[in-house]
Amino acid sequence: MPEDDMIVRNDLVREFSSLLPIDAIIADRETQKPYECDGLSAYCEMPLLVVLPDTIEQVEKIVAICYEKQVPVVARGAGTSLCAGAMPHSQGVLLGLAKFNKILEIDADARTARVQPGVTNLAISEAVRDLSLYYAPDPSSQIACTIGGNVAENSGGVHCLKYGLTVHNILEVKMITAQGEFLTIGSQALDTPGLDLLALMTGSEGLLGIIVEITVKLLPTPENSRVVMAGFENVSQAGDAVRDIIAGGIIPAGLEMMDHLAITATENFAHAGYPTQSHALLLCELDGTSNEVEAYITRIENIFKKQNATTIKVSQNETERALFWKGRKSAFPAIGRLSPDYYCMDGTIPRSKISQVLSKISSLAQRHGLRVANVFHAGDGNLHPLILYDAGVPGELERTEQLGGEILELCVEAGGCITGEHGVGIEKIRQMPAQFSDEEIKQFMNIKDAFDPAGILNPGKGIPTLKQCQEYRALGHDHGHEAHAHD
C-alpha cells in the first residue's frame, strides 16, 4: 500500500474507532480478502478499509467523515453483483451492510414490510409466508443477495414478467446522502409530493446514496400456481411460442427459456426432469384461482403443440413445481461446472428478436472459439448468455470480454439495452456509449453531481467518463447508438 494511502487509512481507523467496535473495522489484508470482489471475480481490488456498522447513526457519521476527507465509499450487501459494482475502491472505504439484517415491521393489513438493507431477498418471503404473503421479485441469487443490493441494482427475477421489478415493489427508502444526511424518499402511500427520487435511487448502483431501510410491498400468495414445461427441437420454435403466448393476451407469472447446453448442464446438476435431447426448453408458470389456472394451462398447451413441442409436462403438485424451478434457479452454478470460469451477460432485446439474436450470438461465439450457454427471462426479452472460458488459458479472458462486448452491442442494435437487471458497474461501462450519446452521459453526470457533489460514492462505476466515451467511439463502435438514439 502506498504510504499516502497508509496515512489516510490510519487516520480513518482512528476516527472510526470512536464510532464502531474494533471488530467492525477491518484493516488487515487477510480479513479483507473476502471483500476484494463481488460475483464477477474477474475484477478484484483491495480497499483501504472495510467497516461493518450496525446502526443508521454510524453510517451517517462514517459517510460524513468520508465526505469531509473526500474518501471514496463503496456500499456492499452480499456481494453477489455480477457487474463488479460492489468491487472495492483501492483508496476507499468498503461499507458492508450485512449487519443490518433485521425485519423491522410487518404490516399484514397494508401488506408491507419494513426491513433493513442487509436482509436477504428470500428471508422477506419466508418471514411472511405464514400470512400467505410474499415479496415478488425473486432473483436466482435470492438466498444470498440483500434487499439493499436489490434496490441498488433494480433486480429482477423469474416472476417479474407479471409482478414487476424491484422498482415496482418498493414504497419507501431511508438513505444517507453522500454528505452524510438522512433522507426518506418514497412514502407509505402510492406516491410522493415532489420529484420521484425513489425511481432515481432504484438501480443507482450505490452511486447516489447509501440505502439504510426499505419498505417493500407484499403480495397475497396465489391460490394456485402451476408450471408447464415444454421441450422443442429448436430455439426459433420456442421463441415463436413465447410470442404466441403474449400475443394471445396471457401474462404468465414466469416465462423462462434455456438452450441445449443449459438444459443438459442443469439437468445433470438438479435432476429436474428436463428433456435433455431438446434444443430449447420453456418453463411457463401460471397463477391465479384454480379454475383460472386450469383454463390458462389448456391454452398454453395448445400453443406449445402448435409450435411442435416434443415434450410437454405440467407440474402436478408444489413439489414438482419447485423441482421444475430448481433447475432454472441453479442454472448459473450448474453451467459453471462445465468450465473453469463463466461470464454472465445481461442484455435485453424485444421478444420478437429472440431467435434472430440467439443465432447471431452463436456465430459470434464460434468466431471467438468460445462456448455460450443461454438461460434467460424469455417473457421480458432479458438474455443471459453465459460465456464459458478458462482464465488459466492466456488470452481467453480477453476474448471472452471481447465477445461479451459484441453481444451487448448486438442487443442495442436489435433495439434493446446492455443490461436488463445486473447493472453496469465496472463491467459494462465500456458499452454505455453504445446505448447513450455524450450528451445523455453528461446528463447522468449532472444527476450524480446533484446527489454527490464530491463524487465519493462508488466512483468509477455505472457512468463512464466522457474520455472513456471518446475512446470507445474512436474504435469505430458508434453505429448501434446512432441508429438507436438519434433516428
Added chain:
Amino acid sequence: MTDISAQLLAQVMDARSQKMPLKIIGGNSKAGMLARKVTGTPLNMAAHQGIVSYDPTELVLTVRAGTTLDEIEAVLEEQGQMLPFEPPHLGDGATIGGTLACNLSGPVRPYTGSIRDMALGVLLINGRAQHLRFGGEVIKNVAGYDVTRLQAGALGSLGVLTEVSLKLLPRTQQSMTLTFELPQNEAIKKITALTNSAQAVSGAAWSEGVLYMRLSGTSQGVEATHKLWGGETLASDSSFWSDLREQRLTFFSGDEPLWRFSIKPTAPALLDPNDMLVDWGGAQRWLRGDHELADLEKLAIKASGHVTMFKGGDRQKELRPALSNTHKKIHKRLKQAFDPDNILNPGSLYGWM
C-alpha cells in the same frame, strides 16, 4: 402524424438564449389543476402527434408526447390491448405527455400500477436544448439512472417530453362490480380483508355509504370471486368507474377547491366521512372545500401520506407540503442539472424550483 421536434428544439434553444421561461402545454386539459400557475411563453405540444411504433406482440407502444389519450386508446382497443393504468383524461384533448408529467392514473392504479410504473423510456428536451433519450422499449433496462420514471409527476420541470414508450397489457376478458352498503371505516376494513386474498381486484372505492369492488380477469376467475364474496352486482352499463376517474360524480361538482390525500390505504377516515370520497383501495382520498394546506397536512402525516390542492383555489400559493431542507437541496440541484436557466415550467411543482 407530425413530428415537430425540430421546431420544439428551436423554441427551447431560443428561450434559453433569452432566459425566458416556457409554459409547456399538451392538450390544456389540466389548466387550473395539479400544477401551480406557470407564466411563460406557451410551448404547444399538441401538434407533436403520432404513434412512432406499436407491435402488439411486444406489448409496447412508443408515441409522440402530444398524441391524445383518445387516439391511443382507440388504436389499442382494436388490438385487444389497453393502457394498464386507466388514465383519467379530465378534459378534452388530454395527451400522453401531460399524463406522464402529471403521473395520473385511474382507479386500477393500486392493482396493476401507475403510468410511472409502465413508463419504459422517454425522449426529452432538457433546459440546455438537448434532445435526449433515456430508457427504451424493453421491459428491463438498468443502464444509467431511471430518468424516465423521474419525469412522472415532475410537471414538466425537468424536460419537455417529446416521446414516451409504455408497457401495455391485454384487455381483461371480463369485469364485474360488487357493491356493499357500509360506513367508510367499515369499508376500508373490508377492502383490506378482501384484497388480502389473491383475487383479481381492479378497483376499490367508497362513496356515499357504498363500497364498490371491481373485479377483472378471466370469466372463470371473476365468477368464482363473486360467489365467494357475495354483494350486489352493479349493472354492467353503469358509468360509476369512468365517472369516478373523470371526476364527474356529484361529489366533484362545484367550484370549491379539491384536495387530494395520498396516504397509507389502511388509515381510518380522516374527517367526517360524508365529506370525503375514497379511491385506490383507500390510498387516494378526495376532499372538497376551503381549507388551509397546513391543517390538512397534519391529517395527512398522521395517515403516513401527504395532501395537495389538486384543483381550484389560489394556484399562486404552494400547493404541496413543504419539503425537508435536505430534500429541498436535492430538488434544487436536480432542477439545475436538467434546466440550469430555470426556463422549463418554472414553479410548477414548488415556487422555489
